[in-house]
Amino acid sequence: MSDATKPEAPPRRKGLSRSHKRRLSRGVQYVVFVAALIAFAASADWDRLQNQFAQADIAEQMFPDVITLALKNTVLYTLSGFAVGLALGMVIALMRLSSVGPYRWLAGIYIEIFRGLPALLIFIFIGVAVPLAFPGTEIIGGTYGKVALALGLVAAAYMAETIRAGIQAVPKGQIEAARSLGFSPARAMISIIIPQAFRIILPPLTNELVLLFKDSSLVLFLGVTLEERELSKYGRDLASTTANSTPILVAGLCYLLVTIPLGFVVRRMEAKAQEAVK
């Protein structure tokens, strides 16, 4: 009994102390990182790489067309696809929340199909199958219309789920307050619920914009005129005429020019939203 109450000496740790171990482990990680970097740098053939990917005169040739034509078209395709996707996604989200069963099922089926298919297949479908099935009909806007439709169909499936989640995240008291003031259900949705839902879903919608921006490269498979080329097609065409890959690198940098700032904006918005919750 008296033995048990006697304060025990803290057990002595054998070997390294905790802080020592931590320092050692971090040191090992740095060594591995530097070693990998050296191995990579030493084994790559930098001259050939530079020759193939970073020819200043070829890069110079690309300006200003890469911006005024290719980047402009990429942005145009993206925005038109986003607009179609947003409009269609909104309709599907509202159908998904409808009290009418068939609307809900239809919206569910749409979402499952278009989320499950590669975007490339949808581009091919729009480019090939639709003209075959409806000969003589033209999709309004030519290539621009086709791209807007193809990108919009894909984006709508994702956006519908995002919008639905946003609408459901608006507290129930909001619709009750609106209805008690005499708003009809549709008016309450438009004036009160949807504006609040959009605040909630602005970051994921911007993310979707980034995804669309990259997916617009699939226009490659539609067959476009010289004037309709976007970054990827433009870069690839130039790469084959110059037999050099520099245009691909420049096109890639143009994508990053847009996607990195957009990603930054999304993180800012998310941080702000997090703060508002607190």
Place this chain on the structure above:
Amino acid sequence: MSRPEIEVRGLHKSFGDNEVLRGIDLEIGQGEVVCVIGPSGSGKSTLLRCVNLLEEPSKGQVIVGGVELTDPDVDIDAARRRIGMVFQQFNLFPHLTVTENLTLPQRRVLGRGKAEAARVAAENLERVGLSEKATAYPSSLSGGQQQRVAIARALAMGPQAMLFDEPTSALDPELVGDVLAVMRMLANEGMTMMVVTHEMTFAREVADRVVFMDGGLVVEDGTPAQVIGAPRHERTRHFLSRLLDPAMAEVEEETSDQVGGAT
């Protein structure tokens, strides 16, 4: 006597198997202030929410201003414009400023012009003493201020009657007074009011009638002096003793539960 402003006849409401209201009859005259009190789960909030049909009654009639709201062909949105409602959680629109909270419903629902809506909004903000918060967003206001804005928002629609669903229950104790003062002002102006509340002082001093509910039924209905001062029913007495002197209720609860179990 003129026709009652609010009339409830044989009202039943069930959520699934749970019968919350079991036959309520209630009349509230024009300009009358009625406080509904009762333990939680007694159905008092559900009754209030049935009066403007935020909850669809399972059976019975609700008539407000001579219009039967339970008639399936009635224009419920038009009927609700006559009935203002104030919620426990305020439910201000957080994406709009205080003024926009008041003007948007007027413009969208009543079709008022911009200038008129702004004028009515300013008037009502002044009535609740919050003119200086006109351009603020709800999130920057205290709970008491938010609730007063919510009252002003309902008043801006020019309602014939006002429903209050535990308007001070979500407030810090020191903020309750400001909201009650606004409600007292409304009562003095002759507004028809139905108030679900735990504020017994308010009920005693401002209400024309107090209704005690328990188990989905109206147990007692009379002047504050009758219901609060000299309750006739055992259940009313127990409820009031717990509410008015919560420190004593802990001790009493054992016996009251036994009584409750025996009956």
